Amino acid sequence: MIKIRERQNNYGLLVAILLIIVMVLISYIAYSKGLEKSKTDSSPTTTTKEVEAKKINKLIKFSDICDKDECNENVFDYGDINIKLESKTQDDLITHNLVFTGKVDKIINLKRFVSLRIIDSEFLLIEETLNIETEINTLLLYDNELNKLDKSEFNNSLEYSLNGLEITYFTYDDTCKTEDSKYYLKNSILISDKGFNLLGTSKGPLKEKGFVC
Numbered sequence: 001m002i003k004i005r006e007r008q009n010n011y012g013l014l015v016a017i018l019l020i021i022v023m024v025l026i027s028y029i030a031y032s033k034g035l036e037k038s039k040t041d042s043s044p045t046t047t048t049k050e051v052e053a054k055k056i057n058k059l060i061k062f063s064d065i066c067d068k069d070e071c072n073e074n075v076f077d078y079g080d081i082n083i084k085l086e087s088k089t090q091d092d093l094i095t096h097n098l099v100f101t102g103k104v105d106k107i108i109n110l111k112r113f114v115s116l117r118i119i120d121s122e123f124l125l126i127e128e129t130l131n132i133e134t135e136i137n138t139l140l141l142y143d144n145e146l147n148k149l150d151k152s153e154f155n156n157s158l159e160y161s162l163n164g165l166e167i168t169y170f171t172y173d174d175t176c177k178t179e180d181s182k183y184y185l186k187n188s189i190l191i192s193d194k195g196f197n198l199l200g201t202s203k204g205p206l207k208e209k210g211f212v213c
Helices: 002-042
Strands: 058-061 073-078 081-090 093-102 106-110 113-119 123-131 136-143 148-155 161-163 166-172 184-192 195-202
Touching (some): 058 073, 073 113, 136 195, 148 184
Antiparallel strands (some): 073 081, 113 123, 136 148
């Protein structure tokens, strides 16, 4: 009877050890899976959502797309809108049209197209020549729905500069006669959804850019 009890005690001990080993293995596997899940949750998830497109800032000049006054060319694909330049001749006078098709259909009639500038995908700044002899140009401002916001005339003999949404340009002042006919007023305007907003006009000498009285 004593021998039988010793065998039973040995079997019980072996079973207990096996159970402990199994429990340790289960705990280790569960712990490992928990770590893997934690790493997966903490890693950045990839989505199919497209990153927002960068805003369009582009200048398109007539001289870059046409080598003659009469011109019919595709200008630019702007989002869902196609822009085309078309010429029209009447009484030996050539005029230009900017034709927009796509999301918005519109024709902008111009005396003579000079340039188109897209600003931050929000505004379209169109320059046209009003009078070649007097070098008077005008800037036409449209929003991205092609609603006309405003216009501003300036003298083309001095180029305007654009910094962000702020434009510096020069207007011709015929109230003051000076040498070399250089009498310009320097203007600074800000572009907004309300049009051109005048920030200020220079009343002093403009050095190389001419001067005012």
